[in-house]
Amino acid sequence: MSAPREQIVRRKLSDEVFARLKAMITSGELAPGDDMPSERALMERFGVGRPAIREAMQALAGIGLVAISHGERAKVLKLSAHSLFRQLDITAKIMLSQSADTLEHLKSARIFFERGMAREAAMKAAAEDITALRAIIDRQRASLDDADAFVGADMAFHGRIAAISGNPIFSAVSEGMLGWLREYHTEMLIWSGKENVTLVEHEEIVACLAANDAEGAEQAMLRHLERSRALYTLP
Secondary structure, eight states: OOOOOOOOOOOOHHHHHHHHHHHHHHTTSSOTTOBOOOHHHHHHHHTOOHHHHHHHHHHHHHTTSEEOOTTSOOEEOOOOHHHHHHHTHHHHHHHHHTOHHHHHHHHHHHHHHHHHHHHHHHHHOOHHHHHHHHHHHHHHHTTTTOHHHHHHHHHHHHHHHHHTTOOHHHHHHHHHHHHHHHTTBOTHHHHTSTHHHHHHHHHHHHHHHHTTOHHHHHHHHHHHHHHHGGGBOOO
């Protein structure tokens, strides 16, 4: 019996260039902050034309490895948890816009995540963390007539709680989920008078954090998010 055929597929030139450039970055030959070599230098190095170089560069930019600016050399980016989640923004928002079920799943995931963040923050919060959170609440209270500013402060409040963990991945997850949900946060928050309820709930959460009450913080966060989840809806 003959062995199964394993056909070798010839790669596009731009795919090969992409692989070579990515290897230059991941190996450390090019470090974060470095300019990428010029198009001409890369064309000479790899023996390919300008279209293959440009296609490969666009692919690198698409996965967050380089930043491309008009009239300047592409620059190698420093990868972080935040930059990783920002790469998902457009895809995540499109996916959410196409499915009410997916939006509900995200809301449930956020509640599960933030309950844990509240417990973690209650065990780790320092005096400066409590001061920062109370300052955000004051900023939110001053924004009662500005829906965008109010929601922005709301996101800052929850992001600041995640930051208390000291884990940049937790902060990135929080930023990502809140950013995706903001697309579906209706003006009901302002129009229905629920903004005052939000402020009271935020104050209850901070009081639990200040008292290092992990169970109380989790339950206060759960009540807050279960109450507010109806404010995030598809148009």
